[in-house]
Amino acid sequence: MTISKDRILKIANLSKISISEDQIEKLEVEISSILNWVETLNEVDTENIEPMSNSLTNFLQMREDIVNDGEKRSDILSNSPAEDESFFVVPKVIE
Amino acid sequence: MIDVRVLDLSSIRDSLKKGDFTSKELVKSYIERIEGSSKLNTYNTTTFEQALDRAEISDGKIKKNEAGPLEGIPIGIKDLFCTQGVKTTASSKILENFIPSYESTVTENLFKSGMIMLGKLSNDEFAMGSSNETSANGAVVNPWRSRNSEKELVPGGSSGGSSAAVAASLCPLATATDTGGSIRQPAAFTGTVGLKPTYGRCSRWGIVAFASSLDQAGPITKTVRDSALALQAMAGYDNKDSTSANIEVENFENYRNSNLNGMSIGIPKEFEELDLSLDIRQNWEEAIQWYKEAGVNIKSINLPHCKYALPAYYIIAPAEASSNLARYDGVKYGKRVPGEDLDSLYKRTRAEGFGDEVKRRILMGTYVLSAGYYDAYYLKAQKVRRLIHEDFLEAFKTVDAILTPTTPTTAFGIGENISDPLKMYSNDILTVPVNLAGLPAISIPSGLDSSGLPMGIQLITNHFDEKSLFKFGRLIEESRVNIEMPTDWWIKK
Numbered sequence: 004m005t006i007s008k009d010r011i012l013k014i015a016n017l018s019k020i021s022i023s024e025d026q027i028e029k030l031e032v033e034i035s036s037i038l039n040w041v042e043t044l045n046e047v048d049t050e051n052i053e054p055m056s057n058s059l060t061n062f063l064q065m066r067e068d069i070v071n072d073g074e075k076r077s078d079i080l081s082n083s084p085a086e087d088e089s090f091f092v093v094p095k096v097i098e
Numbered sequence: 099m100i101d102v103r104v105l106d107l108s109s110i111r112d113s114l115k116k117g118d119f120t121s122k123e124l125v126k127s128y129i130e131r132i133e134g135s136s137k138l139n140t141y142n143t144t145t146f147e148q149a150l151d152r153a154e155i156s157d158g159k160i161k162k163n164e165a166g167p168l169e170g171i172p173i174g175i176k177d178l179f180c181t182q183g184v185k186t187t188a189s190s191k192i193l194e195n196f197i198p199s200y201e202s203t204v205t206e207n208l209f210k211s212g213m214i215m216l217g218k219l220s221n222d223e224f225a226m227g228s229s230n231e232t233s234a235n236g237a238v239v240n241p242w243r244s245r246n247s248e249k250e251l252v253p254g255g256s257s258g259g260s261s262a263a264v265a266a267s268l269c270p271l272a273t274a275t276d277t278g279g280s281i282r283q284p285a286a287f288t289g290t291v292g293l294k295p296t297y298g299r300c301s302r303w304g305i306v307a308f309a310s311s312l313d314q315a316g317p318i319t320k321t322v323r324d325s326a327l328a329l330q331a332m333a334g335y336d337n338k339d340s341t342s343a344n345i346e347v348e349n350f351e352n353y354r355n356s357n358l359n360g361m362s363i364g365i366p367k368e369f370e371e372l373d374l375s376l377d378i379r380q381n382w383e384e385a386i387q388w389y390k391e392a393g394v395n396i397k398s399i400n401l402p403h404c405k406y407a408l409p410a411y412y413i414i415a416p417a418e419a420s421s422n423l424a425r426y427d428g429v430k431y432g433k434r435v436p437g438e439d440l441d442s443l444y445k446r447t448r449a450e451g452f453g454d455e456v457k458r459r460i461l462m463g464t465y466v467l468s469a470g471y472y473d474a475y476y477l478k479a480q481k482v483r484r485l486i487h488e489d490f491l492e493a494f495k496t497v498d499a500i501l502t503p504t505t506p507t508t509a510f511g512i513g514e515n516i517s518d519p520l521k522m523y524s525n526d527i528l529t530v531p532v533n534l535a536g537l538p539a540i541s542i543p544s545g546l547d548s549s550g551l552p553m554g555i556q557l558i559t560n561h562f563d564e565k566s567l568f569k570f571g572r573l574i575e576e577s578r579v580n581i582e583m584p585t586d587w588w589i590k591k
Binding site for chain 2: 063
């Protein structure tokens, strides 16, 4: 399985990472070789096997939906690269 | 100054209690040694002033008999654990200025037990790597070198700062995290003890997330006993982590009076067929012999799906990573590279903020989760994961522990494998299956190879049976040849 240049550009866009022309070629080779290697999974018969997302599913517990802290606005904003009053600032999104 | 090279966690605990030295003297001695060891590049950030202040408080508590179980003992923290008010970078440019306003549960537990942070230790960027070469702060250097060679070697990864710091006596205990081998492989490469606890044993809250269904925190120490002491302080239920296990933390140090006679160890056939170095293979056979002599039954077992663990891991881990790392967008915290619109702000920030390995994994993960590929890759890998998990459960019906080498080779040179991702990934072939199954495992130094580099043996037990790891692990420490410390070749006089 090889991955095309178009596909690399598409997933880079989905991942929100800009990549340069020379990186695309390198990534094509690297990701294709990783994909070829993971193809070996097709040797395994997984008919009727439930996918496993977590080794300890029986420990996953529900909890009460209650507010247990607050007043964190200044903490949350303290690492922000740009803020104004109590808002994160980003380039204009809607004209 | 105290000679910290000869100390370990439990001897320090005893000496502080007896008053052989004060916490302040101890902290000063470690600081001096860290300052002379900049060549190893282990610490991203140091917190010496706070450490000296804390040591004074600890000395007061020790005097007044109010000391916590690990009161006044210095510790190095992997730069993946959020520490309140102290820069936490995950060794990534994208977090180069991030100062958490909260404390991770594991570090909070350690500080509550009285431990004193010396600083934050380097790791592969976002814990993605097996050599600590992907850190934005540059490669960490292994304190070990081959006999008669000056070639610099990697300390393993991703917890390479942690393993190198403990091996070089720059802290008696370091925290680490293990997603596919990131505690055990660096421990094996540096002659230290690395424990990956059961998934759910230590809270993940406040640890920079890589692959949430696999990540687990654990200690790197000099001895098995220290590993038990450290786990005791780190573990425990935490309602801030929904995967934290609400089960009792036993007294792990109690393993010391146990007898191995009549217990059984499994040797997985499929691991015997792997490409292992001759020295490692011989060392494995030697270790089997030690257990036989102790009256342990050695059984050949099958883990038929383990040969698929590595490819399954390299679908599941990047998939989870691509999702976890979506949060680094240059808006709420971390680095921002300006753009003419929001989309280009995101794309430029992430292009400049992430290194090559992290980008490759995000792209790979995005691909296997994308429409049309999800079933063929991600779902398939999760099904294989279940089969691997079942293999282990089946094995533990007949054996108490499983014994394998930790790594296929000993430490390699800086720059040797970094350009070949698949070759780098193959380092984790013996450790990755354990993460997929959520099991606990430990790497213990088991000897030196023919060029004088440390080798590690891995023990694996059933879920939440860390105690047996210590019980079995002790025999390796007692049986192996004496492993001298690395010579202080890097020390700036």
